[in-house]
Amino acid sequence: MIGRVDAVLGALGSRAETLGISEIARRTGIPKASTSRIVAELVEHGYLERTDAGVGLGLRLFELGGRAARPLDLRRLALVHMADLRGATGQTVHLAVLEGTEVVYIEILRSRSTPPLPSRVGGRVPAYATGVGKALLADLPPERLEAHLPERLVPVGPRTVTDRELLVRELAGIRERRISYEREESAPDVGCAAVAIRGEDGEPIAAISVSVHLGSADLAALGIAVATAANAIAREAAKARYRGAGGSARRRRQAR
Amino acid sequence: MIGRVDAVLGALGSRAETLGISEIARRTGIPKASTSRIVAELVEHGYLERTDAGVGLGLRLFELGGRAARPLDLRRLALVHMADLRGATGQTVHLAVLEGTEVVYIEILRSRSTPPLPSRVGGRVPAYATGVGKALLADLPPERLEAHLPERLVPVGPRTVTDRELLVRELAGIRERRISYEREESAPDVGCAAVAIRGEDGEPIAAISVSVHLGSADLAALGIAVATAANAIAREAAKARYRGAGGSARRRRQAR
């Protein structure tokens, strides 16, 4: 049942649109009568809303979304340091987490000096094609890397690395030097320096980055500033005993 | 089933905390075994996350929340005008919608000149105790007002109007002059001028306000600026054929 609810919500959330019952049914593969019933119940509870143009995601999600634990925690830890970094560099600053094979943007402090970026708070981009994503992938133990790479590396931007071996080698380099660079891998004309942030247990919990017009700034110099901010956030996380999400067996063992 | 899911999500969202299964069960009245199963399924789909401290709302809600139709639409219509208003007044600007007996804040552009406000994007406050709420209540047809007032008007701030007749009379005055004022009804030391924004069909779709230290500014003068911004937003809404949420019978009739 929750799978069906998720499918309906996902159909409406994938492109922030309103759809009719029949179209939702087509997209989710759920029969029309069932779709109608599920939608009616979701509307009743505020998760969906009816408009003249069809059904859209409802205010209840907006309210609950603002209370999601990880964004709240990470923002609390990172926001002042992000603002510091934006102040120091004059560029757009991102905070993102790794989720499956993608990064989800938690917070974006925008600057006019940076080109318009396709990134969106709450949005997802394939991790391998972004600076923050590569920083996070590089910080994983090698045996866990495979789970976070899709089978095929599809081009996202003009210079996305789609060769798996090349990418793995790049990640090894990032692991060594800790700073990840992106050059037009996710969007044209965009460069970026990113660093993973570690939680109390040394595991990566998020990554922070500065984005620029490619070629307009020295990425290596920016990388040092980003690493500085990442360290400050990591220290806050350690102080708060913060470790991100996941009650996994691995973490359970370490805690006991 | 969706009612139970909503109860679980609501228990975790009401105070942005993490809880154990047993505590969720106690708060929702759902038996522990069922709670455990529902939680497991919600975790599997990303709506909840497990941490060391318990279960919290998950990233999926964060992602979907950012795609809720009404906040997206209203922000698109209102954001530049809100920024204009903040620029002109130097104060914090709110955008809110009426939902049941409460307002939900859609966007808040904060200013340092305004005292720290308890309002929060995605948060709820009783409508009768806020400037934006009273503006929206006043703009309702009288026969629909009762549905948006709670049985008992509970004090929220030091000067909340808790006498029903007094409030109804005040709403009538707001209906006449259109500008709603708030003086410490929702929080101490806070004054506010607010105006309802109408959609294409003339129905109230949201309200916009400026908040100040009470006594630090002329609320009537601010009210005129707020009305100016509300008009501009209403014009955008009309241009976009925007009418807010609700596929009600009343609206259906007018559309045909």
Place this chain on the structure above:
DNA sequence: GCATGCGTTCCACTGAACGAGACGACCGCG
């Protein structure tokens, strides 16, 4: 060791969820 509380799993039960089909409303087209 005992008591208490936690979270998970099991399993018999049942009623909530299910989907095919019907139907009225609406729309576009000839």
Place this chain on the structure above:
DNA sequence: CGCGGTCGTCTCGTTCAGTGGAACGCATGC
């Protein structure tokens, strides 16, 4: 205007997904 197609909702017999009490292992405190 009639027809065909699509929409969203409702009906109803079916069934299986969801349910909750009980059991259980684990952790904690006394």
